[in-house]
Amino acid sequence: MSALLAESLISSLNVDARIDDITKATGWLGALAEDEGWSQATRFALELSLEEALTNVVSYGFQDSTAVPRIRIECYRLPEGRVAVRLIDNGMAFDPTTISEPVVPASIEDAKIGGHGVQLMRNFLETLAYAREGDENHLTLIAGKPD
Amino acid sequence: MKIESQPLGPGLVLVSLDGRLDISGAALVETQFKATCDAANVVLVDLSHTPFMASIGIRLLLTGAKGLRRKGGSMHLCACDPQVEKVLIATGVHQLVAIHATRDEALAAAGSSSGT
Known part of the structure; x- marks a missing residue:
C-alpha cells in the first residue's frame, strides 16, 4: 500500500491495549463520521472493521510480547469520497489478510461461534491491506467507494 | 446497552436488545441473554433498537441459538437495521x-414453532 498523503490526515488517536479503549476508538471514529458527513454505509464499515481489528490487537497482539504496547489509529480523507483508517501497533506480527475465509456451515450444530472478525472486514471494506514496518503492524482499512 | 426479556407464552420469550452490540455492549447483556436462552425454548430477538453489531454480537446470537437447537427449540431475529x-x-x-x-x-x- 502506497503511503497516504500526510495532508489528508484528518485525525489520529493513541489508545492503550485494553478492552475499554476499543469502544473509545469507535466512538472517536463515530464523531469524525459526524464531522465529515460520511454515509451510513462508510461509517458502519469503518467502525465495524476498526472494532474487529483492534479487538485482535488488544486480545492477542501483546500476549507473548515484552514490548510496551503502542497503538495508534490514523484517519485519512481520500479522493472520491473514500476514507482510510490505519491501525498501527508494535505487537506481534499478524497479517489478517492471510486468514482464510471460513466455510459457511450446513447446520447450526456445525456453526463456528467465533472467527468472524476478518470475514466481516473483508465484506464491508473496499480494501484491507497489511504491511509489517520495522517492529510495527500497519493495517489499512479503506471504505466509501461511491455506488 | 440494555436487554429486556418478556415472556409471551409457554417457553416463548421476546428479547429486546437496545444499544450497540459491540464488545462493551455485549458484555453488559451477555449474562441475561444466555440465562434467557437457557430458560426458554423459542426466543424471538427484536433488533429494531440495535444500530450496530460486531462479531462479538454474532458470537452471542450463535451461542444462544446453538443451545436452543440442542433442546429442540429455535431463535428468531426480527426488525434488523x-x-x-x-x-x-x-x-x-x-x-x-x-x-x-x-x-x-x-x-x-x-x-x-413453540406450539402455542
Whole structure:
C-alpha cells in the first residue's frame, strides 16, 4: 500500500491495549463520521472493521510480547469520497489478510461461534491491506467507494 | 446497552436488545441473554433498537441459538437495521437462524414453532 498523503490526515488517536479503549476508538471514529458527513454505509464499515481489528490487537497482539504496547489509529480523507483508517501497533506480527475465509456451515450444530472478525472486514471494506514496518503492524482499512 | 426479556407464552420469550452490540455492549447483556436462552425454548430477538453489531454480537446470537437447537427449540431475529442484516448475512447467520422483517412475522413463526 502506497503511503497516504500526510495532508489528508484528518485525525489520529493513541489508545492503550485494553478492552475499554476499543469502544473509545469507535466512538472517536463515530464523531469524525459526524464531522465529515460520511454515509451510513462508510461509517458502519469503518467502525465495524476498526472494532474487529483492534479487538485482535488488544486480545492477542501483546500476549507473548515484552514490548510496551503502542497503538495508534490514523484517519485519512481520500479522493472520491473514500476514507482510510490505519491501525498501527508494535505487537506481534499478524497479517489478517492471510486468514482464510471460513466455510459457511450446513447446520447450526456445525456453526463456528467465533472467527468472524476478518470475514466481516473483508465484506464491508473496499480494501484491507497489511504491511509489517520495522517492529510495527500497519493495517489499512479503506471504505466509501461511491455506488 | 440494555436487554429486556418478556415472556409471551409457554417457553416463548421476546428479547429486546437496545444499544450497540459491540464488545462493551455485549458484555453488559451477555449474562441475561444466555440465562434467557437457557430458560426458554423459542426466543424471538427484536433488533429494531440495535444500530450496530460486531462479531462479538454474532458470537452471542450463535451461542444462544446453538443451545436452543440442542433442546429442540429455535431463535428468531426480527426488525434488523440494513447494515446489521448485512453483518448477519456476511457471517452466514441467516442460513442458521430465521430472520423476519417485522416482529409480527417473527411472532407468527415463533408461535407456531413453540406450539402455542
